[in-house]
Amino acid sequence: MSDTIFALSSGRPPAAIAVVRVSGPAACGAAQALAGRCPPPRHASLRTLRDAAGAALDRALVIYFPGPATATGEDLVELHCHGGRAVVAAVERALAAVPGLRHARPGEFTRRALENGRIDLAQAQGLADLLEAETEAQHRTALAAAEGAVGRAVGGWLDRLSAIAAQVEAQLDFADEADVEDAGGYDPAPAIAALLAEWRATLAAPSVERLRDGVRVVIAGPPNAGKSSLFNALADRDAAIVTPIAGTTRDVLEAAVMRDGIPYRLTDTAGLAEATDDEVERIGIDRAATAMAGADILLWMGAPVEAPAGAVILAGKADLPGADHTGADLAVSARLPHTIAALWALLADRAGAMLTIDGDMALRQTQRDRLAEAAAALDLARRTTDLLIVAEQLRVATRPLAALLGKDATEAMLDALFGRFCLGK
C-alpha cells in the first residue's frame, strides 16, 4: 500500500485561490481530519479547515474524488483555500500532522498518475527530461552545499555519527574477542545527546526558503496599543515597500519590506482581546496566535508582564506625555521618526544575527527533512540501553545524512571502525 501524499498544486502563493491536493488511501481521512468529515463524492462543500488543536485555518472548498477515476488513479481530495502564503503553509502543516500523510516529492503526482495508467506513455515521455533537468539543478545545489558551510556541518555530523556507530559496532562485532580494549564499556548516550541537541537547534532555525521569503516580524498586543500605526510607520514610510499584501482575513495584514538588504515580512495582528462571542473576532484572535507562533521576531506592544518569551517589548505612543516606559526595550511612536529608526536598527541587529548565523548554516527544506528523520532515529537511540537497538537507530539516522553527501552509510561506519580500532586477529 502506498503512502498518501499532498502538495500545493496551483501556482506559488500569494494568489487568489490555492489548490492543495491530497492523493492516496488516506485522502478521505485527511479531509475528515481537517474539515470535520469527508464530503460526498464530487460535491464542492464549503468547510472550515482546522488543525489538530482545533484552531481555524481557513474556510475552503473541499472536494472528494474517489479513485480510481481520478487524476492520479487514487482517492483524491482537493482543498481550494484562500491563496495567502500563511494559509497555504498552515494547511500544509496541518496535513503533514495527519498520520500516514507526507509532502509529495517533485513529480510524484505525475509518477502515480503514470503508475496507475491515468496518463498515457506519450504524456510520460517528457517526464524523464524534466526530472533530469531537475537533477542538474539539484546536482549544482548539492555541490554548492557540499563545499559550503552546510556540507561541512553535515560532514562533521556524519563523522561523529559514524564514530559513535563504530564504537557500538565494535562492541557488537568485536568486543567479545577482547581486542577492542578501548571500546569496553563505551556509553554512547552522551555523544548521542550532544549531537541531538545540535540538530534540534539547527532545526529550530528557519529554513533557507523561509529566510528568502523574509524575516517574519509580527506585531502583537492588546487592542488599541498602537500596533497598526507602528505597522504603517514601518511599512508605509519606507520607500522600499514591495507590495502591501491583503492577508487572508480582514484582521491580519502583511507587508513585504526590504530594508538595508534584509527582506522582512511584517504582520499586523488583531488585538488580543479577552474572550469574545463574536465569531469573526474570535477567528481573528486565533490567527493572531498562529502568526505569533510563527514569528522570527515578535514585537510586543502591551504590558511587559504579559509579553511572550523572547519578544521585543515596545512601549507605544511614546509621543504622549506621561507615557510609562518601565520594562520596555524601546519606546516608539509613529510620530517620532527617531524612535522608528531606532526600532529598525534593533530589527536589523536581530535579523542580521539570524541571517549571518543561519544564512550560512540554514538548511533547505529537503535537508531539513533528512535531518529531522535522522533526529527522530537518534531520539529513539537515546531511549534504549539495548546496544542492538542503539546500533539499529544509528543506522537509520546515518542513512539520510550519508545520502545528503552522496556517501555510503555502512562504508562510512566501517572506515571509522577500522581507522580507530586495531581489529581482527
Next chain:
Amino acid sequence: MFHVKQFDVIVVGGGHAGTEAAAAAARRGARVALVSQSRAQIGTMSCNPSIGGLGKGHLVREVDALDGLMARAADAGAIHYRMLNRSKGLAVQGPRIQADRRRYRAAIHQLLAATPNLSIIEGEAVALTLASGRLSGVRLRDDTTIAAPAVVLATGTFLGGRIYRGSEREDGGRVGERPALELGVQLRALDLPMRRLKTGTPPRLDGRTIDWARLSPQRSDDEPWRMSPMTRGPRLPQLACAVTRTNMATHDIIRAGLDNSPLFSGAIEGQGPRYCPSIEDKVHRFGDRDGHQIFLEPEGLDDKTVYPNGISTSLATDVQHAMVRSVEGLERAVITVPGYAVEYDHLDPRALDHRLALTALPGLFCAGQINGTTGYEEAAAQGLIAGLNAAALARDDAPVILDRASAYIGVMIDDLVLQGVSEPYRMLTARAEYRLALRADNAETRLSAIGEAANCISDERRAHIARRMAQRDDLRASRVAPSAVDADIAREIEEDARYAPYLARQAEEIDRMRRDGAIAIPTGAALHAIAGLSNEMIERLTTAAPATLDEASRVRGVTPAALAALWLHARKSA
C-alpha cells in the same frame, strides 16, 4: 578418440567453496565432477582452525539450513566451542568452533562420499574449453577433457598465487602446492576484470614447546550447543585455548625487520584485509599500543601444532623466530612452518550476477576467494549458491537467489556483485541492514522453505525441519508450553517477540525493496536508449549491471533521478 566424460556440473577446487558447490549441485540432482589437484587435500582448512564467529557463524547456519556440509563437518571436528557475544542479543551472537583439522577434513570426505551423483577427479584443471562461444567443460593437465554445460571455479588463492616471506618468493596457493597458472592466464585473456589481493597466515608452533602453565586458559563452553541442529551424539574431548600478548620487545623486533618485509618494500601490490591485519601492520598503524593479543589455538587432538591467532606475518623467517620467542610463554617455542603472505588473482565480482554466474561467459560460475572474499564461511556460502545455480543451469531448474532480507548470504552476494571489493570481503553483522531479523539461531526458520523449493534438502533433514516447524507453530499459537519444545526454538520465539516492533518497521522497508526488486531494468547497450540517463549513470550501471530497480538503487552514486528514468523506461517496456 578418448571417451569424454560428460557431467552436468564441473567444480574446480576442493576447498570450502568447491566442496559446498559440488555437494549442493549434486543434491539438486546434477551429475557432478569435483576436480582437485590433490584428493587428500579436499576439505583442508588452510588458515586458522576456527569456523564461525560473528557474522560468519550466521553464514555457517544458513549454509546448514540449506543442507550444506560445513556445520556438520565443524561439529564432527570441534574441539572447542565458543558462543561469541553470549551476553548480547541473539542477533549478534556468533557461534564459533575450533576444529581438529584432520577430523574436519575427514568429515568433509565422508559427507562427499555419501552424496550421490558426485565424482571426485584428481587432476589440475588447466583450461576451460569452449564450444561455439559457450563453456563446454575443462581440460586437465594430462590432456583429458571433461564436459559439462556449467563449471564452478572455486580456486581460492591458487589463481596466479604467489607466496611471500621476507625476500623469499614462491609460486603457489598454499605452501608446497602448485598455483593454477594457466587457468589464470586464460581468464586474463578472456578480458575479464581481474585484480590482485593479498592475505596472510601466521607461523605454526609446536605445542610441546609452549609454556602453557604461564598463560591464562580459555575453555570451551559448557553449554552443549552445536553448529548444526542435525548433529547428534557426544562432543569430542574439548581442548582449552590460551591467551598471551606481544610486548614492546616484540614490537622492536618487528620494526627492525620491516626492511625485509614484502608488505612494506612494495613487493606486494594487492590490498590486504583491514580486519585481519598482519602483526607488522598492527605495529605500524597502532604504534601507541603496548601489546596485541595472541590466541594460541590447538589444531587437533593428536596434532601438536598450535595456531597463534593474531600474528599473521610475512616477515623473514629469522625475524619471525625472534618475534615469537619474545612473547610470554613462547620463549622456547619452535616454529614448524613459518608464516607467509599470499598474493593472488581475483575477479571483480561486479562481473557476476546474483547467481554468481559470469555474465560474459554463460555457464561459468565463480565462488570463494576468486570473488575477492576472505574466510572459509564466506567461501562455503558462495559455493552453495554457485552450486545450486550451476545445477539449475545444467538441468533447466529455477535459480536460487537469496535477497538481503532473507539471509547474510544474500547480503554478501548483493554487496559483491553490486559494489565490488576494495579489500578481501569479510562478513560483518554491521553489513546486514535487517540484522535484527537475520539471526544465527533462526536460519532454519528463514531458509527451510527456500531449500524445499530448490529441492536441495535430504529426506532426513526434511523430517527434522517438519518436526521443528510444528514446534514453532505450536509455541507461537500457545498450544504448548515453552518447556515442551526444543530449547533453542523456545529462545528463538522469545527473541522474535522482544524485537517485534522493530521487525514490523523493517517489514515495510523489506516490502518496498521487494516491490522494486520485481521491476526489471535494461542492462548493457540498452541503457543508452533511456531518456534522461547521464553518461556517468550509464557507466555506473554498466559496471555493476543491476537487473532490477531495487538493485540499481544500491549501486553507489546512482541518483534518484536516474532511478526515476529507469522506472519510467521499465513502465514503458512493460
